Amino acid sequence: GAGVSQSPSNKVTEKGKDVELRCDPISGHTALYWYRQSLGQGLEFLIYFQGNSAPDKSGLPSDRFSAERTGGSVSTLTIQRTQQEDSAVYLCASSLGPSFTYEQYFGPGTRLTVT
Amino acid sequence: SQQGEEDPQALSIQEGENATMNCSYKTSINNLQWYRQNSGRGLVHLILIRSNEREKHSGRLRVTLDTSKKSSSLLITASRAADTASYFCATAPQRGGGNKLTFGTGTQLKVEL
Numbered sequence: 001g002a003g004v005s006q007s008p009s010n011k012v013t014e015k016g017k018d019v020e021l022r023c024d025p026i027s028g029h030t031a032l033y034w035y036r037q038s039l040g041q042g043l044e045f046l047i048y049f050q051g052n053s054a055p056d057k058s059g060l061p062s063d064r065f066s067a068e069r070t071g072g073s074v075s076t077l078t079i080q081r082t083q084q085e086d087s088a089v090y091l092c093a094s095s096l097g098p099s100f101t102y103e104q105y106f107g108p109g110t111r112l113t114v115t
Numbered sequence: 116s117q118q119g120e121e122d123p124q125a126l127s128i129q130e131g132e133n134a135t136m137n138c139s140y141k142t143s144i145n146n147l148q149w150y151r152q153n154s155g156r157g158l159v160h161l162i163l164i165r166s167n168e169r170e171k172h173s174g175r176l177r178v179t180l181d182t183s184k185k186s187s188s189l190l191i192t193a194s195r196a197a198d199t200a201s202y203f204c205a206t207a208p209q210r211g212g213g214n215k216l217t218f219g220t221g222t223q224l225k226v227e228l
Binding site for chain 1: 145146148150156157158159160163203205207214215216217218219220221
């Protein structure tokens with residue numbers, strides 16, 4: 001079946017503008033994760049959604065970052081007043097359940113460049 | 116330092132040779148997972164080994180886990196040029212310890228013809 005999809009694949013924006021990144025998880029996956037990966041680095045956890053539970057926002061780097069998941073499916077990561085240090089690849093992943101049980105399936109990522 | 120650190124950071128081998136990557140972590144885990152990443156984009160799940168398992172195989176992949184040493188290794192046998200990628204280990208906390216995977220910084224593997 002279809003995997004995790006993300007859009008856009010690339011986004012170039014000017015410093016100070018807001019951006020929205022979209023993630024469509026695999027159908028039936030209740031868990032959804034957002035990560036950020038800077039050039040040559042590992043993955044930095046941002047936020048986790050599990051079913052109808054309150055999201056784990058412990059990885060969001062500042063209050064300029066927010067995310068929501070509508071109807072338990074599609075998720076949008078919003079970055080307000082973008083800064084150059086926000087430039088990175090933003091990866092979304094979904095899984096059947098929490099990470100202590102299930103592996104994660106990743107989307108292709110959105111490469112964000114803030115000029 | 117980070118939970119889940121891979122060693123070496125970079126590895127270059129000839130096609131047909133075996134590649135071994137190591138991962139160390141700091142806290143108790145429920146499972147450890149290995150992922151591959153091509154061209155800095157999406158990660159592909161390779162294998163998951165639970166804390167009560169010591170070794171697991173999948174095709175040309177062999178993963179070991181030593182919870183007493185808090186370390187894991189990934190062995191790729193008879194490597195191919197297509198195995199060129201970055202490999203990450205990720206640890207999952209025990210139940211009740213949160214829900215996020217913690218990734219290391221990865222090993223860049225280059226397999227040359």
